[in-house]
Amino acid sequence: MSTTPSIESSLNKRSASALTSAMVVLPTDDSERFKVVSDSGRIYAVDLRAGVCDCPDCLHRGVRCRHIRRAEYARGERTIPAWVDRSRLDPLLGQHVSGAPRIERVDGTTEVLEA
Template identity: 45%
Template sequence: MAVRPLGSGRYAVDSSSGATYVVDLPRGDCTCPDHEIRGERCKHLRRVALEVTERRVPAPGKRRADCAVCGHESFVPESGPAVCGDCWLERGDIATDRETGDTVVVYRLTDERADERYIDAAGCTVAEYPKNEGYPPDDPVVEVVYPFSGEADSPLDERPRYAFPYARLAVREEMLIE
């Protein structure tokens, strides 16, 4: 049985009989008669689960693509930035600005590229910003905050955010817990 991802946790399963059934993995549904009539977990559901477990097809919410950071083919979110799990940044991750040595905290990883994100205050894109020269213009944009600016107890949402190309940040093995 061949399994093809359709998106949103749905998969087409081409059976050996020539029929194609649609499996909705999050709902545990299949369009085959065995599942619809008997309500049993059919072989198509089991096959999709096996293919996902063996990482031959993406899990629900994921798609196969090249990571925008490392370039390796992997499973990335269906929507949002095409960044693999190894390169993914979470809110609260701590990084060092490679240009200044300042410590910054990740606010969010965006689905914008540095050559797409316009900075009104600077009158240019993130990629065109003078201190970002030499970083890939197609890098994902990471919004960061400076943790030591402003009130010590103010949450990340209340601090000014700045846009950086991903490669400008050296991610550390630390995280700020809000």
């Protein structure tokens, strides 16, 4: 029996989905704006500078949605907790954007997440 918590039980729902769902973050002409292709195939516009996305979760609930979080994780602006099982992470995390996903080490420092 593993003592490592599951991603879904230990992170909030949106962060867990941002790390494990098959999504692709694509750059635009602006280094702070991205197109995020979700696992449903829908394409959302994310503006990290403004902290907004055009998905219903962000527009109607006013929350930091999984698309914003995915872009932050992909660029290394949001650190993946050390206990996260790397095999559960979406292998596309961090592809196509400048920057790189960062994961926390047990000692509290961070490292670039290798694909």
